[in-house]
């Protein structure tokens with residue numbers, strides 16, 4: 525239960541109450557029929573009714589057992605599922621919408637034929653559980669502080685110096701989060717020409733959180749701000765989160781609320797691998813008051829899946845646990861890449877994580893009890909497109925110079941749109957474009973030993 529941020533327990537409580545009431549009904553029925561038998565003066569008709577009730581109770585109980593058995597990872601009655609049709613209204617930025625309540629069994633959970641020859645084992649330690657872009661830290665799930673210094677960069681030495689600011693030159697962030705943030709802010713600047721957005725918090729040490737810690741009231745239901753997070757329980761420890769403010773060219777400081785021009789950032793951040801970690805609509809799940817100024821990097825495709833399903837990170841992490849390696853995996857396609865995602869539960873000391881032998885992948889811990897493997901493949905469409913481009917390049921070498929390239933992307937107020945694939949651009953180059961943010965096309969096996 526290290527995923528619960530305190531509030532999920534409300535829905536588990538409801539499930540428990542429901543099950544208790546079913547059990548109560550079953551007990552009552554059972555004692556009724558016993559009394560009937562004891563007294564022996566009821567008609568056959570009443571006996572029939574009693575036995576029908578007993579049968580119904582048995583069916584209800586068998587159904588409850590079946591539901592529990594089909595979800596051994598204990599996601600309880602959390603009513604979330606991944607909509608692979610992608611037709612559901614994205615609710616990541618819609619503060620009024622609530623997640624659809626779909627029974628857990630709507631998600632098939634089937635044993636899957638796996639060709640083990642396609643996989644090789646890598647060994648992960650307990651410390652590795654706290655490495656990777658999908659680590660989750662909340663009030664119930666503290667961070668274990670593995671050494672992440674090799675993955676960290678100073679934002680100030682990576683930024684372009686015009687599209688946003690930092691409040692301190694010492695602010696550090698994970699490298700891939702920094703790169704993605706730079707791409708997003710460069711696109712934002714192209715559209716609005718404003719460089720007022722300022723990163724005021726990035727990675728935070730235990731000591732820093734301890735110094736700013738302002739404990740909430742003992743009976744506080746929501747954390748009103750991040751200084752109320754006890755040291756060790758802030759996701760800023762991971763180096764994947766930023767807090768934003770606005771600082772004008774005259775030095776005027778104001779809050780970042782994600783409205784006006786800045787709505788573009790909160791609406792489009794998922795295209796760069798970021799999510800709004802504490803949406804207003806998910807306060808009951810995260811246990812933290814809605815915070816539009818706090819962005820969290822989780823990487824593509826996870827940011828897309830989270831947004832399309834209106835998940836909080838807690839809900840996505842719970843949902844992912846259904847896709848255990850060897851059972852049905854989760855598939856998602858975006859920007860010409862097909863992703864396959866699966867979960868590997870952690871063992872006590874070391875965990876053998878199967879990873880593909882011949883494909884690009886990344887492994888992330890969930891900071892609790894398992895590892896998430898994300899395999900990245902070029903889609904058939906993208907492969908064909910590249911082949912055609914290559915053929916065109918071979919036929920007309922004179923026309924494929926740098927200047928004649930068609931546009932890859934168009935950045936507008938509505939967001940980033942892929943308009944064309946440039947001739948002769950390799951996958952590695954296109955990956956660096958804003959259209960393909962943060963897709964881990966190379967092996968980025970965090971914590972690989």
Ligand SMILES: [Zn+2]
Pocket residue numbers: 725750760765766767817818819
């Ligand atoms: Zn924050």
